Amino acid sequence: MKCIIIDDEPIARKGMKRLVDSRNELELLASFGNAETAEEFLEDNDVDLIFLDIKMPEIKGIEFAGRIPRKCLVIFTTAYSEYALDSYEVEAIDYLVKPIDPARFNRAVDKAISYHALLDSASVSAGEPAVGVADHIIVKADRRYVKINLDDIVYIEGLKDYVIIHLPEKRVVTRLTLKGIEEVIPASGFIRVNKSYIVSRDRIDSFDSNDVFIGDTEISFGASYREAVLSSLLGK
Known part of the structure; x- marks a missing residue:
């Protein structure tokens, strides 16, 4: 590089x-x-x-x-x-x-x-909206439509013009925005912790006042997100 x-x-x-x-x-x-x-x-x-x-x-x-x-x-x-x-x-x-x-x-x-x-x-063509269907979403990646079960999503990351969906065994790259993904996944199962990350609530191992921990991954709360995220995670 x-x-x-x-x-x-x-x-x-x-x-x-x-x-x-x-x-x-x-x-x-x-x-x-x-x-x-x-x-x-x-x-x-x-x-x-x-x-x-x-x-x-x-x-x-x-x-x-x-x-x-x-x-x-x-x-x-x-x-x-x-x-x-x-x-x-x-x-x-x-x-x-x-x-x-x-x-x-x-x-x-x-x-x-x-x-x-x-x-x-990644062979990512022009972006197409994600589709949310019951327990899964469908996104366009590698010139084909990919079905992703919601339970398999660990976290979702926005990077440049792409969204990277992190799964236990692989990552799916699609030309979307986090907002576009956020609109088709259930708020009850996922939470936006900063401008660049959405995490699965079920995958969170622990958290403190500044970060959420998923396995070896540490993701910091955005300053404008912290209060809402903590309140949500603590059930307030």
């Missing part, structure tokens, strides 16, 4: 470069101290993944992420954990809190590689 680093701190860029160089699957094209220069680079170069600092002078990482090509995946880097929730607002696939732990970095890169391959290989 071709990647770039954007961070206004030279030491942070150096540390991130060292991490990137440790992964043979990543090809570092360039590093930038500001978003403006990086934006010019993106106009003439294909980039698959951006490691993007959230808090920068001039253009903030969140603002910049909304302007990059749709095909670019983003992993946010931040020294402030409270900014992590903002990553869901622009469909970043992960965020890393500085100082970045190498093991945590590798998990984020593994996810990026997996998602890049998934989206690159």
Whole structure:
């Protein structure tokens, strides 16, 4: 995967470069101290993944992420954990809190590689509305209509122009919006926890005031969703 680093701190860029160089699957094209220069680079170069600092002078990482090509995946880097929730607002696939732990970095890169391959290989035609029928939904994926039992859905993720439906043994990619999916699944069985995720209530193993846990997956509540989500999960 071709990647770039954007961070206004030279030491942070150096540390991130060292991490990137440790992964043979990543090809570092360039590093930038500001978003403006990086934006010019993106106009003439294909980039698959951006490691993007959230808090920068001039253009903030969140603002910049909304302007990059749709095909670019983003992993946010931040020294402030409270900014992590903002990553869901622009469909970043992960965020890393500085100082970045190498093991945590590798998990984020593994996810990026997996998602890049998934989206690159998916034969997704123009979007068609999902259809909700009793105990299942039907979506268009890989040039065919796919029946998905509601009980099999673990969680649903919005990413760029796609929706990824996570099932126990596979993932189904379809060109839809989360809103479109939300309209055909029962609210009694699913709950929207942030801008990018809908989770199955039955699949939730535990939760706290900030996150829901499904197996090894941790999904944070969006700030504007937290109160409603907690009230719903606690039966209030």
